[in-house]
Amino acid sequence: MLPGLVLMTALCLLAFGTVGAESITITGKGTGKDREAAVQSALQDALRQVNGLNMVATQKTRRDSVQLSVTDPKGDSSTVKLEANSQSSTTIDTKGVISSYQIEDVGSENGLVAVTIRAVVERYSAPGISTDSRRKLAVMPFGAPSDDIGRKVTQQAVSQLVQSRRFAVLDRENDAAYVAEASRWASNLTRVQEKAKLAQQLGADYLLVATVSSFDAKVQTQTLALTGESKRIVSGYGVLQYRVLVPATMQVKWAADIAVTLDRPAEAADSAPEDMLAAELAGRLNTEIVESIYPLQVISTDASGQIVINQGGASVREGSRYAVYTTGKTLYDPYTKESLGKEEVRVATLEIVEVKPKYAVARVVPGAEPAAAVPVGAICRSLPDDGGAAQARQGGKADLVERNEAGGGVKLPFD
Numbered sequence: 001m002l003p004g005l006v007l008m009t010a011l012c013l014l015a016f017g018t019v020g021a022e023s024i025t026i027t028g029k030g031t032g033k034d035r036e037a038a039v040q041s042a043l044q045d046a047l048r049q050v051n052g053l054n055m056v057a058t059q060k061t062r063r064d065s066v067q068l069s070v071t072d073p074k075g076d077s078s079t080v081k082l083e084a085n086s087q088s089s090t091t092i093d094t095k096g097v098i099s100s101y102q103i104e105d106v107g108s109e110n111g112l113v114a115v116t117i118r119a120v121v122e123r124y125s126a127p128g129i130s131t132d133s134r135r136k137l138a139v140m141p142f143g144a145p146s147d148d149i150g151r152k153v154t155q156q157a158v159s160q161l162v163q164s165r166r167f168a169v170l171d172r173e174n175d176a177a178y179v180a181e182a183s184r185w186a187s188n189l190t191r192v193q194e195k196a197k198l199a200q201q202l203g204a205d206y207l208l209v210a211t212v213s214s215f216d217a218k219v220q221t222q223t224l225a226l227t228g229e230s231k232r233i234v235s236g237y238g239v240l241q242y243r244v245l246v247p248a249t250m251q252v253k254w255a256a257d258i259a260v261t262l263d264r265p266a267e268a269a270d271s272a273p274e275d276m277l278a279a280e281l282a283g284r285l286n287t288e289i290v291e292s293i294y295p296l297q298v299i300s301t302d303a304s305g306q307i308v309i310n311q312g313g314a315s316v317r318e319g320s321r322y323a324v325y326t327t328g329k330t331l332y333d334p335y336t337k338e339s340l341g342k343e344e345v346r347v348a349t350l351e352i353v354e355v356k357p358k359y360a361v362a363r364v365v366p367g368a369e370p371a372a373a374v375p376v377g378a379i380c381r382s383l384p385d386d387g388g389a390a391q392a393r394q395g396g397k398a399d400l401v402e403r404n405e406a407g408g409g410v411k412l413p414f415d
Helices: 035-051 147-164 174-188 192-197 273-293
Strands: 007-014 021-032 054-072 077-109 112-124 133-141 167-171 206-223 231-245 251-265 295-303 308-309 322-332 339-355 360-364 379-381 403-404 410-411
Touching: 007 295, 007 410, 021 035, 054 339, 077 192, 112 192, 133 147, 147 167, 147 206, 147 273, 167 403, 174 192, 174 339, 231 273, 273 379
Parallel strands: 007 077, 133 167, 133 206
Antiparallel strands: 021 112, 054 077, 077 112, 206 231, 231 251, 295 308, 295 379, 308 360, 322 339, 322 379, 339 360, 403 410
8 A cells, every 4th residue: 555545435235236237247356454355455446447536636835844943153153943744645535336256366465454356347328419529519508688588599409419419418507407306316315226327427528619699589560551461470590609619728719799670470370579589590590500610411322313411309300401511631831730621512403301310311402503413411401591591611621621540630710
């Protein structure tokens, strides 16, 4: 044992398997002054091999001072002050769930009891697709003229970003609910198997921070002067400023403003005007973020002219039109040497004819120029006249994602 080494371990010994956990059999070794301490050390070793460990090094400085008075032969005196002493310690925090273990060997080592065990460690696996291939984006509650407006736009943004399936979207609105549930898992009110769910929260790669600076939506009645006919119009105007931050460094990676306008006949099936404007703002935000980082792609074509793109749900609307581009060589900035994306050549215009939960079906717009064949892998960008779509983009933009196959992830345009 190293001097000043403190081991803090949370061990839960289970009689049954843990629901939603992967059982991993591992060999652990440990030493101690007696058999019990050696087994505890071996269990910690098994947990560290599966779940890793958290080490915190601290240094405490204690100052001791001593004053010495010295008189030389001439009778002159002087004082010498001696001080300073330091002490450091390391804390290792190991947490996990062990469902069972078996002692395989007991011996001695350097005057201590040495134990080898074979343990079954339960590692919790969250339901759904692994987040390893997606960047983790935390959406912070939006600032707004009122709490209700901020909540509406935030919820719409979260909904559309989740349906884009491009990010692992992390919730930051319901921390109190999560803390309450985690406290329940840790308490004696739940089965001990539930403790495998503790310490599983994900940290964000990026934070989305936004403020709604202007928000006004209403239904107005207009009367035609010639006929006296009245019609109801939904009108509104909203402005949102957003930033994408790296929480580890607090660096601002991207920042932009969004302005949307509502002006259309009211229909009986319409939502409340405020909900419609919140959806439009969130839709523009989603389009800008997703299309800048992960442009929509053509994933399938057939002889009948049907084209499938890799996006569906609330992020795509039937009737929306997209410019289709093929990509060429990668371009680089001559000063910074960073990638500016790839050359893009527009080949066609698509119109969405059917929206599925996870993909959409489109066809080439007849008569639209250009009208070349659409290959699989071509990227699609919203046209500016598509309600709520992103602004028009030209070829060679830096927002085409670059795959990093070796690292198993992606390189974002602002990385």
